[in-house]
Amino acid sequence: MGQIAKRNHLLINVNGETIKVSGEEAFLPLAQFLRNTLHKPGTKVVCAEGDCGACTVVTATLRQDGWPPLRAINSCIAPVYLFDLSCIVTVEGMKHAESLSEVQNKMREFHGGQCGFCTPGMVCSMAQLAEDCKESKQEVTEKKARNYLTGNLCRCTGYEPILKAATNLDLNKWESLAARYLTSALTAHFQSELHAGIEITSENKKLYMPTTLPEAFQIKAASKQVRLVAGATDLGVLINKAKTSLQEILVLNKISGVHAVNGSAHGILIGAMASLTDVENFVKSAHPELKRLLHIFASPQIKNQGTLLGNILNGSPIGDSIPALMVLDAEIQLQSVRGARTVKLNDYYKGYKVFDKAEDEIATGIFVPALKGNYLHRYFKVSLRKDLDISAVTCAIVLKLEGTNISEARVAMGGVGPTVTRMPSVEAHLVGKTFNEMTFTTAGSLASGSIKPISDLRASAEYRHLVTENLFKKCFHEMQAELSSPMEVLCP
Numbered sequence: 143m144g145q146i147a148k149r150n151h152l153l154i155n156v157n158g159e160t161i162k163v164s165g166e167e168a169f170l171p172l173a174q175f176l177r178n179t180l181h182k183p184g185t186k187v188v189c190a191e192g193d194c195g196a197c198t199v200v201t202a203t204l205r206q207d208g209w210p211p212l213r214a215i216n217s218c219i220a221p222v223y224l225f226d227l228s229c230i231v232t233v234e235g236m237k238h239a240e241s242l243s244e245v246q247n248k249m250r251e252f253h254g255g256q257c258g259f260c261t262p263g264m265v266c267s268m269a270q271l272a273e274d275c276k277e278s279k280q281e282v283t284e285k286k287a288r289n290y291l292t293g294n295l296c297r298c299t300g301y302e303p304i305l306k307a308a309t310n311l312d313l314n315k316w317e318s319l320a321a322r323y324l325t326s327a328l329t330a331h332f333q334s335e336l337h338a339g340i341e342i343t344s345e346n347k348k349l350y351m352p353t354t355l356p357e358a359f360q361i362k363a364a365s366k367q368v369r370l371v372a373g374a375t376d377l378g379v380l381i382n383k384a385k386t387s388l389q390e391i392l393v394l395n396k397i398s399g400v401h402a403v404n405g406s407a408h409g410i411l412i413g414a415m416a417s418l419t420d421v422e423n424f425v426k427s428a429h430p431e432l433k434r435l436l437h438i439f440a441s442p443q444i445k446n447q448g449t450l451l452g453n454i455l456n457g458s459p460i461g462d463s464i465p466a467l468m469v470l471d472a473e474i475q476l477q478s479v480r481g482a483r484t485v486k487l488n489d490y491y492k493g494y495k496v497f498d499k500a501e502d503e504i505a506t507g508i509f510v511p512a513l514k515g516n517y518l519h520r521y522f523k524v525s526l527r528k529d530l531d532i533s534a535v536t537c538a539i540v541l542k543l544e545g546t547n548i549s550e551a552r553v554a555m556g557g558v559g560p561t562v563t564r565m566p567s568v569e570a571h572l573v574g575k576t577f578n579e580m581t582f583t584t585a586g587s588l589a590s591g592s593i594k595p596i597s598d599l600r601a602s603a604e605y606r607h608l609v610t611e612n613l614f615k616k617c618f619h620e621m622q623a624e625l626s627s628p629m630e631v632l633c634p
Protein backbone atom coordinates (compact mmCIF):
# COMPACT_ATOMS: atom_id res chain seq x y z
CA MET A 143 0.00 0.00 0.00
CA GLY A 144 1.42 3.39 -0.98
CA GLN A 145 2.05 6.21 1.50
CA ILE A 146 -1.09 8.34 1.98
CA ALA A 147 -0.40 12.00 1.28
CA LYS A 148 -0.42 14.37 4.24
CA ARG A 149 -3.01 17.12 4.31
CA ASN A 150 -2.02 20.74 4.88
CA HIS A 151 -5.49 21.64 6.04
CA LEU A 152 -8.13 20.50 8.50
CA LEU A 153 -11.64 19.37 7.61
CA ILE A 154 -14.28 20.45 10.11
CA ASN A 155 -18.04 20.20 9.86
CA VAL A 156 -19.87 23.04 11.61
CA ASN A 157 -23.66 22.79 11.85
CA GLY A 158 -23.74 20.53 8.79
CA GLU A 159 -21.30 22.45 6.58
CA THR A 160 -17.82 21.06 5.94
CA ILE A 161 -15.05 23.65 5.95
CA LYS A 162 -11.36 23.50 5.01
CA VAL A 163 -9.13 25.26 7.53
CA SER A 164 -5.47 26.03 6.89
CA GLY A 165 -2.65 28.36 7.92
CA GLU A 166 -2.97 30.63 10.96
CA GLU A 167 -6.68 29.85 11.42
CA ALA A 168 -5.87 26.26 12.40
CA PHE A 169 -4.14 27.62 15.52
CA LEU A 170 -6.92 29.92 16.75
CA PRO A 171 -9.03 29.09 19.79
CA LEU A 172 -12.16 27.40 18.43
CA ALA A 173 -14.48 30.07 19.91
CA GLN A 174 -12.60 32.84 18.12
CA PHE A 175 -12.70 30.88 14.87
CA LEU A 176 -16.46 30.29 15.16
CA ARG A 177 -17.22 33.91 16.01
CA ASN A 178 -14.78 35.86 13.86
CA THR A 179 -14.01 33.60 10.91
CA LEU A 180 -17.32 31.77 10.50
CA HIS A 181 -19.45 34.69 11.78
CA LYS A 182 -21.35 32.54 14.25
CA PRO A 183 -21.51 34.91 17.23
CA GLY A 184 -23.94 32.73 19.23
CA THR A 185 -20.93 31.15 20.93
CA LYS A 186 -19.91 33.63 23.65
CA VAL A 187 -16.56 34.20 25.31
CA VAL A 188 -16.59 35.45 28.91
CA CYS A 189 -13.77 34.02 31.03
CA ALA A 190 -11.62 32.53 28.22
CA GLU A 191 -10.27 29.97 30.69
CA GLY A 192 -12.77 27.12 30.72
CA ASP A 193 -14.59 28.21 33.87
CA CYS A 194 -17.95 29.71 32.88
CA GLY A 195 -19.27 27.58 30.00
CA ALA A 196 -20.51 30.51 27.86
CA CYS A 197 -18.45 29.17 24.95
CA THR A 198 -19.82 25.60 25.14
CA VAL A 199 -20.38 23.78 21.85
CA VAL A 200 -21.17 20.12 21.18
CA THR A 201 -18.71 18.03 19.22
CA ALA A 202 -17.52 14.55 18.17
CA THR A 203 -14.39 13.55 16.24
CA LEU A 204 -14.48 10.58 13.85
CA ARG A 205 -12.11 7.76 14.81
CA GLN A 206 -11.20 4.48 13.18
CA ASP A 207 -13.91 2.74 15.23
CA GLY A 208 -16.58 5.30 14.31
CA TRP A 209 -18.10 8.35 15.99
CA PRO A 210 -17.88 8.65 19.77
CA PRO A 211 -20.91 10.31 21.43
CA LEU A 212 -21.39 14.05 20.84
CA ARG A 213 -20.12 15.90 23.89
CA ALA A 214 -20.06 19.44 25.23
CA ILE A 215 -16.67 21.20 25.40
CA ASN A 216 -15.35 24.69 26.16
CA SER A 217 -14.41 26.22 22.80
CA CYS A 218 -12.50 29.18 24.31
CA ILE A 219 -9.47 27.11 25.32
CA ALA A 220 -9.57 24.44 22.59
CA PRO A 221 -7.42 25.14 19.52
CA VAL A 222 -9.06 24.55 16.14
CA TYR A 223 -6.45 21.93 15.14
CA LEU A 224 -7.89 19.48 17.70
CA PHE A 225 -11.09 19.29 15.61
CA ASP A 226 -9.93 17.75 12.35
CA LEU A 227 -12.67 15.38 11.11
CA SER A 228 -15.01 16.67 13.81
CA CYS A 229 -18.64 17.58 13.74
CA ILE A 230 -19.29 20.74 15.76
CA VAL A 231 -22.77 21.93 16.68
CA THR A 232 -23.08 25.50 17.95
CA VAL A 233 -26.20 27.17 19.32
CA GLU A 234 -26.98 28.29 15.74
CA GLY A 235 -27.20 24.61 14.77
CA MET A 236 -29.70 23.64 17.47
CA LYS A 237 -32.81 24.83 15.69
CA HIS A 238 -34.29 22.49 13.12
CA ALA A 239 -36.17 23.47 9.96
CA GLU A 240 -36.41 27.05 11.26
CA SER A 241 -38.09 25.89 14.52
CA LEU A 242 -36.39 26.16 17.87
CA SER A 243 -35.23 22.87 19.38
CA GLU A 244 -36.95 21.37 22.42
CA VAL A 245 -34.12 22.64 24.66
CA GLN A 246 -34.51 26.22 23.38
CA ASN A 247 -38.30 26.03 23.65
CA LYS A 248 -38.11 24.91 27.28
CA MET A 249 -35.53 27.62 28.11
CA ARG A 250 -37.98 30.17 26.67
CA GLU A 251 -41.05 28.69 28.35
CA PHE A 252 -39.42 28.59 31.80
CA HIS A 253 -37.68 31.98 31.45
CA GLY A 254 -34.21 30.39 31.52
CA GLY A 255 -32.40 33.50 30.24
CA GLN A 256 -32.16 37.21 31.01
CA CYS A 257 -29.09 38.98 29.61
CA GLY A 258 -28.55 35.91 27.43
CA PHE A 259 -24.79 35.74 27.77
CA CYS A 260 -24.74 32.30 29.35
CA THR A 261 -27.73 31.02 27.35
CA PRO A 262 -26.01 29.58 24.24
CA GLY A 263 -23.64 27.61 26.48
CA MET A 264 -26.53 26.45 28.68
CA VAL A 265 -28.43 25.33 25.57
CA CYS A 266 -25.43 23.34 24.31
CA SER A 267 -24.83 21.58 27.66
CA MET A 268 -28.56 20.87 27.94
CA ALA A 269 -28.47 19.50 24.38
CA GLN A 270 -25.89 16.93 25.47
CA LEU A 271 -28.13 16.06 28.43
CA ALA A 272 -31.11 15.56 26.09
CA GLU A 273 -28.98 13.61 23.62
CA ASP A 274 -27.59 11.24 26.29
CA CYS A 275 -30.91 10.72 28.07
CA LYS A 276 -32.74 10.02 24.81
CA GLU A 277 -30.02 7.60 23.67
CA SER A 278 -29.94 5.72 27.00
CA LYS A 279 -33.75 5.95 27.43
CA GLN A 280 -33.35 7.60 30.83
CA GLU A 281 -35.39 10.37 32.40
CA VAL A 282 -33.94 13.85 32.85
CA THR A 283 -33.78 14.08 36.63
CA GLU A 284 -32.79 17.21 38.55
CA LYS A 285 -29.62 15.43 39.73
CA LYS A 286 -28.64 14.67 36.13
CA ALA A 287 -29.46 18.23 35.02
CA ARG A 288 -27.30 19.67 37.80
CA ASN A 289 -24.42 17.38 36.80
CA TYR A 290 -24.58 18.26 33.11
CA LEU A 291 -24.82 21.99 33.89
CA THR A 292 -21.97 22.03 36.45
CA GLY A 293 -19.72 23.85 33.99
CA ASN A 294 -22.21 26.60 33.08
CA LEU A 295 -22.42 29.71 35.22
CA CYS A 296 -25.29 32.19 35.10
CA ARG A 297 -24.99 35.50 36.88
CA CYS A 298 -28.45 37.00 36.38
CA THR A 299 -31.26 34.48 35.78
CA GLY A 300 -30.55 32.21 38.72
CA TYR A 301 -30.49 28.47 38.31
CA GLU A 302 -34.06 27.52 39.28
CA PRO A 303 -35.67 28.46 35.92
CA ILE A 304 -32.81 26.81 34.03
CA LEU A 305 -33.16 23.57 36.00
CA LYS A 306 -36.93 23.68 35.45
CA ALA A 307 -36.33 24.00 31.72
CA ALA A 308 -34.06 20.94 31.85
CA THR A 309 -36.31 18.76 33.98
CA ASN A 310 -39.33 19.59 31.80
CA LEU A 311 -37.67 18.51 28.56
CA ASP A 312 -39.93 16.28 26.48
CA LEU A 313 -37.43 13.87 24.95
CA ASN A 314 -39.97 12.76 22.35
CA LYS A 315 -39.66 16.25 20.91
CA TRP A 316 -35.83 16.24 21.00
CA GLU A 317 -34.46 15.58 17.53
CA SER A 318 -31.18 13.76 18.01
CA LEU A 319 -28.16 15.86 16.95
CA ALA A 320 -26.31 12.65 16.08
CA ALA A 321 -29.07 11.63 13.66
CA ARG A 322 -29.18 15.14 12.16
CA TYR A 323 -25.46 15.82 11.83
CA LEU A 324 -23.47 12.55 11.86
CA THR A 325 -24.91 11.56 8.50
CA SER A 326 -23.71 8.66 6.38
CA ALA A 327 -22.49 11.14 3.73
CA LEU A 328 -20.35 13.01 6.29
CA THR A 329 -19.07 9.73 7.73
CA ALA A 330 -18.08 8.45 4.27
CA HIS A 331 -16.34 11.73 3.42
CA PHE A 332 -14.41 11.88 6.70
CA GLN A 333 -13.58 8.15 6.59
CA SER A 334 -11.83 8.69 3.27
CA GLU A 335 -9.59 11.27 5.02
CA LEU A 336 -9.02 9.32 8.23
CA HIS A 337 -5.66 7.82 7.31
CA ALA A 338 -3.99 11.02 6.15
CA GLY A 339 -1.65 12.71 8.61
CA ILE A 340 -1.57 16.50 8.85
CA GLU A 341 1.18 19.09 8.71
CA ILE A 342 0.22 22.75 8.77
CA THR A 343 2.68 25.60 8.74
CA SER A 344 1.77 29.19 9.50
CA GLU A 345 4.03 32.22 9.75
CA ASN A 346 5.57 31.14 13.08
CA LYS A 347 3.90 27.84 13.99
CA LYS A 348 4.02 24.26 12.83
CA LEU A 349 1.48 21.53 13.54
CA TYR A 350 2.20 17.81 13.28
CA MET A 351 -0.59 15.24 13.46
CA PRO A 352 1.02 11.92 12.50
CA THR A 353 -0.93 8.67 12.12
CA THR A 354 1.62 6.33 13.75
CA LEU A 355 3.62 6.39 16.98
CA PRO A 356 7.02 5.83 15.27
CA GLU A 357 6.38 9.00 13.22
CA ALA A 358 5.49 10.87 16.41
CA PHE A 359 8.76 9.73 18.07
CA GLN A 360 10.75 10.97 15.05
CA ILE A 361 9.03 14.36 15.16
CA LYS A 362 9.65 14.72 18.91
CA ALA A 363 13.31 13.70 18.55
CA ALA A 364 13.92 16.15 15.70
CA SER A 365 13.29 19.36 17.65
CA LYS A 366 13.39 20.46 21.29
CA GLN A 367 10.66 22.99 20.49
CA VAL A 368 8.04 20.31 19.82
CA ARG A 369 5.32 20.31 22.52
CA LEU A 370 2.67 17.63 22.96
CA VAL A 371 -0.88 18.95 23.09
CA ALA A 372 -3.59 16.54 24.31
CA GLY A 373 -6.93 18.15 25.30
CA ALA A 374 -5.37 21.61 25.83
CA THR A 375 -7.38 22.27 29.00
CA ASP A 376 -4.16 23.20 30.80
CA LEU A 377 -2.26 24.54 27.80
CA GLY A 378 -5.25 26.47 26.39
CA VAL A 379 -5.49 28.50 29.61
CA LEU A 380 -1.76 29.25 29.48
CA ILE A 381 -2.06 30.34 25.84
CA ASN A 382 -5.04 32.63 26.55
CA LYS A 383 -3.98 34.01 29.92
CA ALA A 384 -0.21 33.66 30.27
CA LYS A 385 0.34 34.37 26.56
CA THR A 386 2.33 31.15 26.27
CA SER A 387 3.15 30.58 22.63
CA LEU A 388 3.70 27.08 21.24
CA GLN A 389 5.82 27.09 18.10
CA GLU A 390 5.86 23.41 17.19
CA ILE A 391 2.88 21.31 18.17
CA LEU A 392 2.52 17.54 18.15
CA VAL A 393 -0.96 15.99 18.48
CA LEU A 394 -1.46 12.22 18.81
CA ASN A 395 -5.21 12.37 18.06
CA LYS A 396 -5.00 10.57 14.70
CA ILE A 397 -3.03 7.59 15.98
CA SER A 398 -5.05 4.41 16.34
CA GLY A 399 -5.57 3.15 19.91
CA VAL A 400 -4.49 6.29 21.80
CA HIS A 401 -8.03 6.99 23.05
CA ALA A 402 -8.54 3.50 24.44
CA VAL A 403 -9.12 2.47 28.05
CA ASN A 404 -8.65 -1.30 28.39
CA GLY A 405 -9.12 -3.47 31.43
CA SER A 406 -7.78 -6.95 32.26
CA ALA A 407 -7.31 -9.06 35.38
CA HIS A 408 -3.94 -7.30 35.81
CA GLY A 409 -5.23 -3.73 35.73
CA ILE A 410 -6.34 -0.86 33.51
CA LEU A 411 -4.32 0.56 30.62
CA ILE A 412 -5.26 4.15 29.79
CA GLY A 413 -4.18 5.57 26.44
CA ALA A 414 -2.44 8.93 26.01
CA MET A 415 -5.56 10.58 24.57
CA ALA A 416 -8.24 8.91 26.72
CA SER A 417 -10.48 11.67 28.01
CA LEU A 418 -11.25 12.08 31.69
CA THR A 419 -14.90 11.32 30.85
CA ASP A 420 -13.96 8.03 29.19
CA VAL A 421 -11.89 7.04 32.22
CA GLU A 422 -14.68 8.10 34.60
CA ASN A 423 -17.18 5.96 32.68
CA PHE A 424 -14.80 3.01 32.52
CA VAL A 425 -14.04 2.86 36.26
CA LYS A 426 -17.69 3.29 37.30
CA SER A 427 -18.10 -0.27 38.54
CA ALA A 428 -14.47 -1.47 38.61
CA HIS A 429 -13.27 1.33 40.91
CA PRO A 430 -16.14 3.33 42.46
CA GLU A 431 -13.83 5.48 44.61
CA LEU A 432 -11.87 6.64 41.53
CA LYS A 433 -15.20 7.31 39.79
CA ARG A 434 -16.30 9.40 42.81
CA LEU A 435 -13.09 11.45 42.58
CA LEU A 436 -13.44 11.99 38.83
CA HIS A 437 -17.08 12.95 39.32
CA ILE A 438 -15.99 16.05 41.30
CA PHE A 439 -13.09 16.81 38.94
CA ALA A 440 -13.57 20.04 36.92
CA SER A 441 -16.75 20.17 34.78
CA PRO A 442 -18.24 17.87 32.11
CA GLN A 443 -16.86 20.15 29.37
CA ILE A 444 -13.30 19.97 30.76
CA LYS A 445 -13.51 16.20 31.30
CA ASN A 446 -14.87 15.65 27.78
CA GLN A 447 -11.88 17.47 26.30
CA GLY A 448 -9.07 16.95 28.84
CA THR A 449 -7.13 13.72 29.25
CA LEU A 450 -6.03 11.81 32.34
CA LEU A 451 -2.46 11.70 30.98
CA GLY A 452 -2.53 15.49 30.59
CA ASN A 453 -3.37 15.84 34.28
CA ILE A 454 -0.45 13.61 35.26
CA LEU A 455 2.05 15.12 32.82
CA ASN A 456 1.14 18.69 33.64
CA GLY A 457 2.44 17.67 37.06
CA SER A 458 0.66 20.25 39.17
CA PRO A 459 1.07 19.61 42.92
CA ILE A 460 -2.72 19.91 43.09
CA GLY A 461 -3.50 17.68 40.09
CA ASP A 462 -6.47 15.75 41.45
CA SER A 463 -5.83 12.35 39.89
CA ILE A 464 -2.20 12.07 40.99
CA PRO A 465 -2.49 11.00 44.68
CA ALA A 466 -5.00 8.27 43.78
CA LEU A 467 -2.83 6.95 40.94
CA MET A 468 0.22 7.04 43.22
CA VAL A 469 -1.37 4.87 45.89
CA LEU A 470 -2.50 2.50 43.14
CA ASP A 471 1.19 2.20 42.09
CA ALA A 472 0.43 3.36 38.53
CA GLU A 473 3.20 3.29 35.94
CA ILE A 474 3.71 5.80 33.12
CA GLN A 475 4.70 4.30 29.78
CA LEU A 476 7.30 6.48 28.03
CA GLN A 477 8.64 5.98 24.55
CA SER A 478 11.03 7.65 22.11
CA VAL A 479 13.15 6.75 19.08
CA ARG A 480 15.59 5.28 21.63
CA GLY A 481 13.11 2.74 23.00
CA ALA A 482 10.42 2.26 25.63
CA ARG A 483 10.48 2.29 29.43
CA THR A 484 8.05 2.54 32.33
CA VAL A 485 8.39 4.85 35.31
CA LYS A 486 6.46 4.42 38.53
CA LEU A 487 4.36 7.52 39.11
CA ASN A 488 5.81 7.57 42.63
CA ASP A 489 9.25 8.25 41.11
CA TYR A 490 8.15 10.54 38.26
CA TYR A 491 8.07 13.92 40.05
CA LYS A 492 11.56 15.15 40.90
CA GLY A 493 10.66 18.70 41.95
CA TYR A 494 8.16 21.42 41.00
CA LYS A 495 7.45 20.63 37.32
CA VAL A 496 10.66 18.57 37.11
CA PHE A 497 9.96 15.10 35.76
CA ASP A 498 11.76 11.84 35.10
CA LYS A 499 11.12 12.25 31.37
CA ALA A 500 13.73 12.92 28.69
CA GLU A 501 13.26 15.73 26.18
CA ASP A 502 12.46 13.30 23.35
CA GLU A 503 10.08 11.04 25.28
CA ILE A 504 6.33 10.85 24.76
CA ALA A 505 3.95 9.27 27.25
CA THR A 506 1.95 6.61 25.44
CA GLY A 507 -0.22 5.53 28.36
CA ILE A 508 -0.52 4.80 32.05
CA PHE A 509 -1.02 1.37 33.57
CA VAL A 510 -2.98 1.10 36.81
CA PRO A 511 -2.38 -2.34 38.38
CA ALA A 512 -5.36 -4.14 39.91
CA LEU A 513 -5.26 -4.37 43.70
CA LYS A 514 -6.22 -7.89 44.70
CA GLY A 515 -7.61 -8.49 48.18
CA ASN A 516 -9.66 -6.47 50.62
CA TYR A 517 -8.45 -2.93 50.28
CA LEU A 518 -10.18 0.22 51.50
CA HIS A 519 -9.72 3.38 49.40
CA ARG A 520 -10.45 7.02 50.20
CA TYR A 521 -9.47 9.84 47.84
CA PHE A 522 -10.01 13.42 49.02
CA LYS A 523 -10.16 16.73 47.16
CA VAL A 524 -10.44 19.72 49.49
CA SER A 525 -11.58 22.87 47.71
CA LEU A 526 -13.70 25.91 48.51
CA ARG A 527 -16.55 24.67 46.27
CA LYS A 528 -17.45 21.06 45.58
CA ASP A 529 -17.79 21.61 41.84
CA LEU A 530 -15.41 23.10 39.32
CA ASP A 531 -12.81 24.25 41.79
CA ILE A 532 -9.08 23.78 42.08
CA SER A 533 -7.98 21.85 45.17
CA ALA A 534 -6.17 23.32 48.15
CA VAL A 535 -5.19 19.88 49.48
CA THR A 536 -5.55 16.39 48.01
CA CYS A 537 -5.02 13.06 49.72
CA ALA A 538 -5.35 9.38 48.88
CA ILE A 539 -5.24 6.58 51.44
CA VAL A 540 -5.38 2.86 50.69
CA LEU A 541 -5.35 0.29 53.48
CA LYS A 542 -5.45 -3.47 53.71
CA LEU A 543 -6.95 -4.95 56.85
CA GLU A 544 -6.38 -8.33 58.41
CA GLY A 545 -9.00 -8.62 61.11
CA THR A 546 -8.75 -5.32 62.98
CA ASN A 547 -5.08 -4.84 62.08
CA ILE A 548 -3.72 -2.70 59.24
CA SER A 549 -1.43 -4.99 57.22
CA GLU A 550 -0.63 -2.57 54.39
CA ALA A 551 -0.89 1.23 54.04
CA ARG A 552 -0.37 3.59 51.13
CA VAL A 553 -0.71 7.36 51.55
CA ALA A 554 -0.12 10.21 49.07
CA MET A 555 -0.80 13.92 49.46
CA GLY A 556 -0.89 16.95 47.16
CA GLY A 557 -1.05 20.70 47.72
CA VAL A 558 1.31 20.41 50.67
CA GLY A 559 4.67 20.73 48.89
CA PRO A 560 6.19 21.25 45.43
CA THR A 561 4.97 17.86 44.16
CA VAL A 562 2.37 15.27 45.04
CA THR A 563 4.21 12.76 47.18
CA ARG A 564 3.88 9.41 48.95
CA MET A 565 4.32 9.61 52.74
CA PRO A 566 6.52 6.67 53.79
CA SER A 567 6.76 7.65 57.47
CA VAL A 568 2.97 7.81 57.78
CA GLU A 569 2.60 4.51 55.93
CA ALA A 570 5.15 2.89 58.28
CA HIS A 571 3.26 4.24 61.28
CA LEU A 572 -0.04 2.76 60.10
CA VAL A 573 1.20 -0.75 59.32
CA GLY A 574 0.69 -3.20 62.18
CA LYS A 575 -1.58 -0.82 64.11
CA THR A 576 -5.18 -1.44 65.12
CA PHE A 577 -7.78 0.15 62.86
CA ASN A 578 -9.15 2.76 65.27
CA GLU A 579 -9.48 6.52 65.62
CA MET A 580 -6.36 6.88 67.76
CA THR A 581 -4.20 5.31 65.03
CA PHE A 582 -5.54 7.78 62.46
CA THR A 583 -5.26 10.79 64.78
CA THR A 584 -1.59 10.01 65.34
CA ALA A 585 -1.09 9.41 61.60
CA GLY A 586 -2.67 12.82 60.88
CA SER A 587 -0.30 14.56 63.32
CA LEU A 588 2.65 12.74 61.77
CA ALA A 589 1.54 13.74 58.26
CA SER A 590 1.03 17.36 59.29
CA GLY A 591 4.50 17.41 60.84
CA SER A 592 6.14 16.08 57.70
CA ILE A 593 4.69 18.54 55.14
CA LYS A 594 5.94 22.01 54.20
CA PRO A 595 2.96 23.74 52.58
CA ILE A 596 2.99 27.35 51.40
CA SER A 597 0.29 29.99 51.82
CA ASP A 598 -1.28 30.98 48.51
CA LEU A 599 -4.57 32.14 47.00
CA ARG A 600 -6.28 28.86 47.78
CA ALA A 601 -5.30 28.35 51.42
CA SER A 602 -2.86 29.35 54.12
CA ALA A 603 -0.10 26.99 55.24
CA GLU A 604 -1.79 26.82 58.65
CA TYR A 605 -5.09 25.72 57.06
CA ARG A 606 -3.31 23.04 55.06
CA HIS A 607 -1.71 21.64 58.23
CA LEU A 608 -5.09 21.55 59.97
CA VAL A 609 -6.85 19.96 56.97
CA THR A 610 -4.15 17.29 56.78
CA GLU A 611 -4.77 16.27 60.39
CA ASN A 612 -8.53 16.29 59.91
CA LEU A 613 -8.45 14.27 56.69
CA PHE A 614 -7.01 11.29 58.54
CA LYS A 615 -9.84 11.43 61.09
CA LYS A 616 -12.38 11.79 58.27
CA CYS A 617 -10.76 8.85 56.52
CA PHE A 618 -11.14 6.66 59.60
CA HIS A 619 -14.84 7.48 59.99
CA GLU A 620 -15.59 6.99 56.29
CA MET A 621 -13.71 3.69 56.12
CA GLN A 622 -15.43 2.50 59.27
CA ALA A 623 -18.80 3.38 57.74
CA GLU A 624 -17.81 1.58 54.56
CA LEU A 625 -16.95 -1.56 56.50
CA SER A 626 -20.44 -1.64 58.00
CA SER A 627 -22.34 -0.55 54.88
CA PRO A 628 -20.13 -0.65 51.75
CA MET A 629 -22.56 0.38 49.02
CA GLU A 630 -23.90 3.43 50.84
CA VAL A 631 -20.48 5.00 51.13
CA LEU A 632 -19.01 3.91 47.82
CA CYS A 633 -21.91 5.10 45.69
CA PRO A 634 -23.19 8.36 47.21
Ligand SMILES: Cc1cc2nc3c(=O)[nH]c(=O)nc-3n(C[C@H](O)[C@H](O)[C@H](O)COP(=O)(O)OP(=O)(O)OC[C@H]3O[C@@H](n4cnc5c(N)ncnc54)[C@H](O)[C@@H]3O)c2cc1C
Nearest residue numbers: 192372373374375376377440448449452453455461462505
Ligand atom coordinates in the same frame (compact mmCIF):
# COMPACT_ATOMS: atom_id res chain seq x y z
C1 LIG B 1 -11.85 25.23 34.20
C2 LIG B 1 -10.84 24.19 34.52
C3 LIG B 1 -11.07 23.34 35.59
C4 LIG B 1 -10.12 22.38 35.92
N1 LIG B 1 -10.37 21.58 36.99
C5 LIG B 1 -9.44 20.68 37.37
C6 LIG B 1 -9.68 19.87 38.52
O1 LIG B 1 -10.75 19.90 39.14
N2 LIG B 1 -8.68 19.04 38.90
C7 LIG B 1 -7.49 18.97 38.23
O2 LIG B 1 -6.62 18.21 38.64
N3 LIG B 1 -7.27 19.69 37.11
C8 LIG B 1 -8.21 20.54 36.67
N4 LIG B 1 -7.98 21.31 35.56
C9 LIG B 1 -6.72 21.15 34.80
C10 LIG B 1 -6.83 20.27 33.52
O3 LIG B 1 -8.14 20.18 33.04
C11 LIG B 1 -6.32 18.85 33.75
O4 LIG B 1 -5.00 18.89 34.24
C12 LIG B 1 -6.38 17.97 32.48
O5 LIG B 1 -6.32 16.63 32.84
C13 LIG B 1 -5.26 18.29 31.48
O6 LIG B 1 -5.37 17.40 30.38
P1 LIG B 1 -5.23 17.92 28.87
O7 LIG B 1 -5.41 16.73 28.01
O8 LIG B 1 -6.13 19.04 28.63
O9 LIG B 1 -3.71 18.39 28.88
P2 LIG B 1 -2.96 19.46 27.95
O10 LIG B 1 -3.32 20.83 28.38
O11 LIG B 1 -3.12 19.13 26.52
O12 LIG B 1 -1.44 19.12 28.36
C14 LIG B 1 -0.98 19.22 29.70
C15 LIG B 1 0.53 18.92 29.74
O13 LIG B 1 0.79 17.56 29.46
C16 LIG B 1 1.71 17.44 28.36
N5 LIG B 1 1.32 16.24 27.63
C17 LIG B 1 0.05 15.90 27.25
N6 LIG B 1 0.06 14.69 26.66
C18 LIG B 1 1.35 14.27 26.64
C19 LIG B 1 2.00 13.08 26.18
N7 LIG B 1 1.32 12.08 25.62
N8 LIG B 1 3.34 12.96 26.37
C20 LIG B 1 4.05 13.96 26.94
N9 LIG B 1 3.49 15.10 27.40
C21 LIG B 1 2.16 15.26 27.26
C22 LIG B 1 1.55 18.73 27.58
O14 LIG B 1 2.70 19.03 26.81
C23 LIG B 1 1.33 19.72 28.71
O15 LIG B 1 2.55 20.08 29.29
C24 LIG B 1 -8.92 22.26 35.17
C25 LIG B 1 -8.71 23.10 34.07
C26 LIG B 1 -9.66 24.05 33.74
C27 LIG B 1 -9.42 24.94 32.57
Ligand code: FES
Nearest residue numbers: 188190194195218
Ligand atom coordinates in the same frame (compact mmCIF):
# COMPACT_ATOMS: atom_id res chain seq x y z
S1 FES C 1 -15.57 31.60 27.92
FE1 FES C 1 -15.80 30.87 29.92
S2 FES C 1 -15.54 28.73 29.63
FE2 FES C 1 -15.09 29.53 27.73
Ligand code: FES
Nearest residue numbers: 256257260296297
Ligand atom coordinates in the same frame (compact mmCIF):
# COMPACT_ATOMS: atom_id res chain seq x y z
S1 FES D 1 -28.81 35.04 31.60
FE1 FES D 1 -27.36 36.55 32.15
S2 FES D 1 -25.67 35.34 32.81
FE2 FES D 1 -27.23 33.90 32.55
